[in-house]
Amino acid sequence: MNLPIADDALIGRIFREESGRSVATLIRIFGDIDLAEDAVQEAFAVALRKWPIAGLPPNPGGWITTTARHRVIDHLRREARRRELMGQQMGEKPNDASGEEAGTVQDERLRLIFTCCHPALSTEAQIALTLRLLGGLTTDEVAHAFLVPEPTMAKRLVRAKHKIKAAHIPYRVPTEAELPERLRPVLAVLYLIYNAGVGGPPGNGLRREAIRLSRAMAGLMPDEAEVAGLLALLLLTESRWRARFAADGSLVLLRDQDRAVWDRTMIEEGQAIVRACLRRDRPGPYQIQAAINAVHADAASMAATDWNQIIALYDQLLALSPTPVVALNRAVALGEVRGPRAALALLDDLHLEDYHLFHAARADLLRRLRRRTDAARAYARAAGLAPSDAERAFLLGRLEEVQSAPADGARQNRIDRPTPITGT
Amino acid sequence: MTRYLLSTYVADGEAHKPMTKEQIQHSWREISALEGEMKSARAWVFSGRLHDADTASVVRVSGSEVVTTDGPFVEAREHLGGFYIIDAADLDAALDWAAKVTRAISAPIEVWPFADSAGE
Numbered sequence: 001m002n003l004p005i006a007d008d009a010l011i012g013r014i015f016r017e018e019s020g021r022s023v024a025t026l027i028r029i030f031g032d033i034d035l036a037e038d039a040v041q042e043a044f045a046v047a048l049r050k051w052p053i054a055g056l057p058p059n060p061g062g063w064i065t066t067t068a069r070h071r072v073i074d075h076l077r078r079e080a081r082r083r084e085l086m087g088q089q090m091g092e093k094p095n096d097a098s099g100e101e102a103g104t105v106q107d108e109r110l111r112l113i114f115t116c117c118h119p120a121l122s123t124e125a126q127i128a129l130t131l132r133l134l135g136g137l138t139t140d141e142v143a144h145a146f147l148v149p150e151p152t153m154a155k156r157l158v159r160a161k162h163k164i165k166a167a168h169i170p171y172r173v174p175t176e177a178e179l180p181e182r183l184r185p186v187l188a189v190l191y192l193i194y195n196a197g198v199g200g201p202p203g204n205g206l207r208r209e210a211i212r213l214s215r216a217m218a219g220l221m222p223d224e225a226e227v228a229g230l231l232a233l234l235l236l237t238e239s240r241w242r243a244r245f246a247a248d249g250s251l252v253l254l255r256d257q258d259r260a261v262w263d264r265t266m267i268e269e270g271q272a273i274v275r276a277c278l279r280r281d282r283p284g285p286y287q288i289q290a291a292i293n294a295v296h297a298d299a300a301s302m303a304a305t306d307w308n309q310i311i312a313l314y315d316q317l318l319a320l321s322p323t324p325v326v327a328l329n330r331a332v333a334l335g336e337v338r339g340p341r342a343a344l345a346l347l348d349d350l351h352l353e354d355y356h357l358f359h360a361a362r363a364d365l366l367r368r369l370r371r372r373t374d375a376a377r378a379y380a381r382a383a384g385l386a387p388s389d390a391e392r393a394f395l396l397g398r399l400e401e402v403q404s405a406p407a408d409g410a411r412q413n414r415i416d417r418p419t420p421i422t423g424t
Numbered sequence: 425m426t427r428y429l430l431s432t433y434v435a436d437g438e439a440h441k442p443m444t445k446e447q448i449q450h451s452w453r454e455i456s457a458l459e460g461e462m463k464s465a466r467a468w469v470f471s472g473r474l475h476d477a478d479t480a481s482v483v484r485v486s487g488s489e490v491v492t493t494d495g496p497f498v499e500a501r502e503h504l505g506g507f508y509i510i511d512a513a514d515l516d517a518a519l520d521w522a523a524k525v526t527r528a529i530s531a532p533i534e535v536w537p538f539a540d541s542a543g544e
Contacts, residue, residue: 120515120535167537168426170514178516 006051015044017212018061019136024108025065027171030072033161037133039075043068109134110220111171113213117186118169125160126189127196132157135193135209145196145206179224187230187286190214194234199388200249207241210234218273225280228273229287235270236293239263251394255302267297288317307336324350325357332361340368356385360395367402375402425511427469427538428518432531434505436477454528462510467521469509477503505531509538 019040026036043064057063116129124146131137131145143153163169174182194210197203214231221227243257274294277287292313299305314330327350335343344365352358363378379399386392443451462468480495480503496503508525512518515535522533 118515120519166539167535168514168518170516174516 006056008048008052010056011044011048011051014047014060014064016136016209018064019044020112020134020213021061021109022065022068023133023136024112026068026072027112028108029069030076031171033133033164035072035075036068039068039071040064042071109216110173113186113217114173114182115164115169115171117182117189118164119182119185120167120169121160121163123185123189123192125156125163126185127192128153128156129160130189130213131193131206131209134213137205137209141205145203183221183224183226186217187226190217190230191234191286194237198237200245200390207234207238211238225277225282226284226286229277229284229290232270232273232277232290233286233293235266235273236290236297239266239270239297245390249390249393250397251390253394254296259300262297270294271297283316283320285317285321288313288320292317305336307333311337324352325355328352328355328358328361335365340365344369354385356382356387356391356395358382359385363395363398363402367398372402372405425513426515426518427509427511427540428515429507429509429534429536429538430518430522430525431507431534431536432505432525432529433502433534434476434531435502451529458524458528461524462508462521467510467512467517469511471506471508473506474504 022040022043023033023036026039027033030036046067047060047064051057051060113130113134116133117126121129127146128142131142132139137145139154139157140150142157143150146153148156190210190213193213194207197206197208197210211231211234214227214234218224218227218231239262240254240257242261242263243259244252246252270290271294274287274290277283277290292310295306295309295313310333311330314326314333318326318330328347331343331346331350334346344362347358347362347365350358359378359382363375363382366372366375366378376399379395379402383392383395383399386395459468459471477496478494480497481492482495482497483490483492485491506529508521510518510521512521515537518535518537522535526533
């Protein structure tokens with residue numbers, strides 16, 4: 001058998017994929033997050049030395065877990081202070097240490113994500129812990145992704161881990177009765193991780209990580225329709241990634257995207273999940289958003305999009321989560337069928353003054369109604385609030401366009417187009 | 425087992441929000457039923473309700489002298505109004521008790537682990 005050459009890149013990839021599982025297993029065995037993290041880190045350091053010479057072991061993940069476990073045991077033996085702890089924990093579950101190379105370990109990651117996303121922790125802490133412990137990101141990488149200094153992130157992680165220990169946040173999968181309340185923050189964290197990566201190519205790792213963890217969750221909780229819905233939503237959104245940015249890095253809207261470069265494999269997987277969700281008929285917000293994206297993925301062009309279907313899905317979404325952002329998206333979709341005036345009237349009732357996409361949507365509707373001064377003001381407002389350079393560049397471009405447009409009507413073909421804001 | 429403090433805060437001046445006799449009785453019945461439940465589950469360690477914060481006094485050492493002053497120590501709009509001390513298997517179990525308490529008294533409950541009972 002020809003094993004692949006174990007270079008640093010391959011070992012790095014294995015680390016990303018396997019460390020969460022190893023850390024989760026070790027936390028279960030030893031009941032200590034720091035101990036588990038350090039040991040898995042050490043085991044990978046050993047792998048970096050050994051594997052390039054000896055080749056990859058048949059089951060790299062299992063090798064890491066076993067090596068890390070031995071590290072912890074050595075460590076505990078050395079530390080007299082911890083001797084009592086070792087006696088207790090090793091004595092309590094004498095069989096636990098043997099099974100981790102097999103498939104049963106899967107559950108360990110499930111326990112860990114519910115601990116990381118416990119509602120008693122702040123959302124920021126939930127995200128940081130999930131990326132650090134399950135995603136195997138270094139503290140520095142997590143800090144970088146969320147634009148905070150490394151020491152701040154390190155402090156946040158230390159504090160969160162201390163709370164888990166001190167307050168005795170359990171390490172287990174919630175019961176059926178608790179699940180709806182406890183699953184919500186888990187899915188929200190995965191979605192937030194994905195969205196933290198949509199600003200541009202530097203976010204590639206975060207989006208990949210969110211999809212990888214969602215896929216793992218969907219495999220571990222096959223009965224939870226919303227978990228599948230989240231995975232489908234992420235896949236369908238990600239399928240458009242290559243079409244989202246122009247060569248100069250600015251944003252390309254859905255209507256202007258080259259649909260030929262959409263990733264068909266992701267679309268097919270996402271749509272298959274959406275169909276399975278429809279058959280299951282237990283709709284939830286993630287599933288409906290996935291379904292909306294599935295409708296877009298079906299359409300050969302903006303004009304060929306089944307907008308009535310999309311509006312019906314937004315109606316359903318609005319009934320489940322009546323938030324102004326959902327209402328905004330619904331209004332924009334409605335504008336595609338009934339025109340900008342109808343959509344603008346709906347927007348007037350929404351209170352989203354600080355949301356850049358609200359102003360972007362308004363600007364676009366105003367532009368289509370040829371109220372150019374109002375449109376320019378709204379574009380400027382949207383650009384001022386835009387969270388990423390790509391979006392800001394796009395909005396400023398539109399602002400310039402609307403300001404320099406000749407007399408009303410002359411460039412109608414060019415500018416009389418709606419700007420969809422429901423994903424790009 | 426971890427020991428937790430479940431505490432509730434009252435805003436100054438709100439402590440004597442007028443309640444009807446029925447409301448008081450209803451609330452009292454719910455609270456004593458809950459305490460009974462805590463006791464039979466062996467979760468209850470101690471509980472109590474406090475008078476208003478302006479009944480509190482503060483004692484401190486100043487140089488070699490012990491000085492007593494009018495309290496409370498922390499100048500805040502809200503003060504500790506009452507508490508439970510319970511033992512629970514983990515935070516989720518403690519949060520379940522807290523959920524019952526908050527339903528009975530219609531006020532938010534803060535759940536704090538004791539430092540000498542957890543993993544360390």
